[in-house]
Amino acid sequence: MAIYFIAYIIILVLALNQDRTKQNLKILAVWTILICLICGLRDMLGGYDSYIYAEVFDVTSDEIDRQIDVWKTPAIELNSSELGYGFYNVLLAFLTANRYIFLFITTILIYISLYHHVCKLSKYPHLTFFILFCMWYFFSFTYIRQVMAACIAWYAIPYAISRKPVPFFTIVLVAVSFHNSALLFFAVYFLAEKKFTKQQIFYFSLLSLLVGLTPIGHVLFDILGGAVNEDKADLANKNDSGRLEYVLEAGFFLFLIYYKYDDIAKTNKSLCMLNIALLFIFTLTLFVRFSDGGRMSWYFLIGIANTTAQLSMKNKKNLPVKLITIIMMSLLYFRIIFSWGIFLSPYKTFLTNGDRIMILSPNDTNMMLIMQKTNFIEHL
Secondary structure (H helix, E strand, C coil), X not given: CHHHHHHHHHHHHHHHCHHHHCCCHHHHHHHHHHHHXXXXXXXXXXXHHHHHHHHHHHHHHHHHHCCCCHHHCHHHHCCCCCHHHXXXXXXXXXXXXXXXXXXXXXXXXXXXXXXXXXXXXXXXXXXXXXXXXXXXXXXXXXXXXXXXXXXXXXHHHHHHHCCCHXXXXXXXXXXXXXXXXXXXXXXXXXXXXXXXXXXXXXXHHHHHHHHHCCHHHHHHHHHHHHHHCHHHHHHXXXXXXXXXXXXXXXXXXXXXXXXXXXXXXXXXXXXXXXXHHHHHHHHHHHCCCCCCHHHHXXXXXXXXXXXXXXXXXXXXXXXXXXXXXXXXXXXXXXXXXXXXXXXXCCCCECCCCEEEEEECCCCHXXXXXXXXXXXXXXXX
């Protein structure tokens, strides 16, 4: 588990010294390579979804070797409504038959995209990446399709700012072809230029929370969640006791934006980032009763990270805001480390053979312990 602490400490130091290192992107690039390698060289860490993605790729590559019709491979048949991800599997299957290389290449593409987005969209890349890292890093180990979809969708942001609908919606449709939930990102184009008052932000946030706590929230989640995955929507509806952590997380960011609203830069980019941040808050509170509600808000993480970094770095008087932000993000990071437990530790790369105990079950009430033996050579 020490490797996760090392990665955290490096970006923490960069974030704390953002004012002195804002022009030094080489250090950030080296750190990005480090966390990319930690994630990309992982063994089957992260949870059940990793096994599913790896197994689908394995079978797909085997059937392509046997010259089975591409349209009949598992990658296409199981992703019939998300063909972008299906064909991504097929393309890599022509390059490698190794599930570990598949995950490694995918991770490299994800972190190249993240580095690009942070440096292009944020004035304070070190602190922005720190926030993204703490909130999202471990999800990139396992929720591969949705993370890829978000990274693709974020390429459309400059076109929302410059009001170019064709490239914006084209890019978002590509993201949708990787994960249907990227449909939510369409809202960014229509809100990119909107200017909300502090009172409107507060009332909209309160309204979204109230709606999320009523049966209307069920209806909306059935529509949106069902469009993504009917089985997961049904499962989320059966486990709708509410997520207090969603309320606390949304409340923290809402408090920060509300009371530091005047410190937000008055540029088109900053306004767009603010509205994406607000979409994060609205989505989190709207789906507060559902286990997959947090995942629906991932598409707007870049906005919350960018805006929070800006509010923390506006001037020297904002030092307490910066420290509070760093503390809150650190708590989120370590909460995941300790709550996921065996899903992340003991850390092991796929380059060494050996045994690792892993929990393999999508059902928390029926956990199954298995001994996962890695043999990298057998997958070549």
